[in-house]
Amino acid sequence: MSVESLQAAGPAPDAVPYGRLVPVTVHFDDLDALGMLHNSRYPLLVERAWGEYWHAQGFSFDGDWAAAGDMCNVIKEMRLAYERPITRAGRYAAHLWIERLGRTGLTYGFRVCSADGTETYAQGHRVLVRVDxxxxxxxxxxxxxxxxxxxLxxxxxAEAA
Known part of the structure; x- marks a missing residue:
């Protein structure tokens, strides 16, 4: 997916004051027996949004870890707070941004939110470490x-860095 198609498929790039909104879809089978988005799906939506974002920036993984470069990274930490449930299938967004960029690691923040970014359903951060x-x-x-x-x-x- 290109940056242009990400922008065309979702909200305007300036819909949030920083970072990027990436469209995500909640399907009926993502809902649990209570009719809410299953708790395990929130990080999955965010992971898929980050994958689309990096892919649109020209980063990809073709199965060769030795050649993966920056895509060869591991999760050191993840925190997720559920604010309110998603109770129906449809279009939403993942608001993505970078909290801290170190030499070998980075911390990204995220929100699972309404498609226009105005309502937050869950938020958190994840720490990645690039590995050889x-x-x-x-x-x-x-x-x-x-x-x-x-x-991002x-x-x-950015000011603290």
Missing amino acids: FATMRPTPWSDRARAVAEA QRPEA
């Missing part, structure tokens, strides 16, 4: 990945 496939040890992000991440930094986070 051969050693499985932390390794620095590329300049290209850093540039993409810096463009929350203003307060």
